[in-house]
Amino acid sequence: MRTISKFWIFIGGLIVLSPLGLLLPEHFKAGSAWGEWGADEMKDLAGYIPKGLEKFSSLWSAPIPDYAFKGWEEKPLSSLSIAYVFSAAIGVLVCAGVVFILGKFLDKKE
Amino acid sequence: MHIPDGYLGPGTCGVFYLIMLPIWTAASRIVKKTLNSRQVPLLAIGAAFSFVIMMFNVPIPGGTTGHAVGGVLVAILLGPWLACIAITVALVIQALLFGDGGITAIGANCFNMAFILPFCGYYIYKAISYKSPVDSMRRVLAAGIAGYIALNIAAGVTGFMFGIQPLLYKTASGQALYCPYGLNVALPVMLGEHLLIFGWVEAIVTALVVKYLQKHSPELLPEGRKP
Numbered sequence A: 001m002r003t004i005s006k007f008w009i010f011i012g013g014l015i016v017l018s019p020l021g022l023l024l025p026e027h028f029k030a031g032s033a034w035g036e037w038g039a040d041e042m043k044d045l046a047g048y049i050p051k052g053l054e055k056f057s058s059l060w061s062a063p064i065p066d067y068a069f070k071g072w073e074e075k076p077l078s079s080l081s082i083a084y085v086f087s088a089a090i091g092v093l094v095c096a097g098v099v100f101i102l103g104k105f106l107d108k109k110e
Numbered sequence B: 001m002h003i004p005d006g007y008l009g010p011g012t013c014g015v016f017y018l019i020m021l022p023i024w025t026a027a028s029r030i031v032k033k034t035l036n037s038r039q040v041p042l043l044a045i046g047a048a049f050s051f052v053i054m055m056f057n058v059p060i061p062g063g064t065t066g067h068a069v070g071g072v073l074v075a076i077l078l079g080p081w082l083a084c085i086a087i088t089v090a091l092v093i094q095a096l097l098f099g100d101g102g103i104t105a106i107g108a109n110c111f112n113m114a115f116i117l118p119f120c121g122y123y124i125y126k127a128i129s130y131k132s133p134v135d136s137m138r139r140v141l142a143a144g145i146a147g148y149i150a151l152n153i154a155a156g157v158t159g160f161m162f163g164i165q166p167l168l169y170k171t172a173s174g175q176a177l178y179c180p181y182g183l184n185v186a187l188p189v190m191l192g193e194h195l196l197i198f199g200w201v202e203a204i205v206t207a208l209v210v211k212y213l214q215k216h217s218p219e220l221l222p223e224g225r226k227p
Helices: A002-017 A020-027 A039-046 A051-056 A077-106 B010-034 B039-053 B071-078 B080-098 B106-129 B137-168 B183-216
Strands: none
Touching: A002 A077, A002 B039, A020 A077, A039 A051, A077 B010, A077 B039, A077 B080, B010 B080, B010 B106, B010 B137, B039 B071, B039 B080, B071 B080, B071 B106, B071 B137, B071 B183, B080 B106, B106 B137, B137 B183
């Protein structure tokens, strides 16, 4: 189906353009999304780190935290952009893969 | 709108997992009945689209960032139940692989973005477009308005979840245990920023894609499928 391939090209385009979602906020000096601060930022904002927040905020250690490779926190924006594109591609592939597996389970009509 | 770990108390997290459980069950049951194998590639595109569109953080200069979810578009194209599944897949992968949204908050985040958003969006679109022809401008507007309103409802519910935390959980000395901002702050901030900026992003994305499909692939719009 031609439209399906057009959609995938569109998604591919979005993957390539995804660093805009990193660079634009940086350019306009926009901070974290509201309510998505790390524990340190919370201390600056509220004056203290809520006890439960401190306990649970590091509960899960994601393999590609914040769409950047581990240990790349201090890398320049150009490197972070590459990691961002890479993350977008990985995410899209995993999403599609999971849906195809789910589809196998959900499409068992006799 | 991705609530991280540590912002909602255990009770709140548990309640929203419990609420989502029957919704996920119903979604898979309904989808099992109606899904045909030709829709699976579209469902994959829906999940992938929602995943990647959420990476486009839009700044409020000097302030905060936010993004569209793409969920209203997925709901218009695939129906709200399939959209619920597609967005859930995207949100779970964001939480597990990228730490975007907490794992304890997956229930809450799915309630807002994979349930409230696609269902509100879908029915608002249906109501406004009503019986207008597939290629009508009214459908494009309906898509935009549905995107705008649904994202704002979802943002409002998210703000409400944040805002009730200081009421529910505090130490003996009155310090908040989780999200420290009450309804008086969380609700107006979440609603305000989405009403002002991010809602428009969802509206424009939804309307533009519907407009494009009207012209190039009307058979993908459910109303364009009948011969």
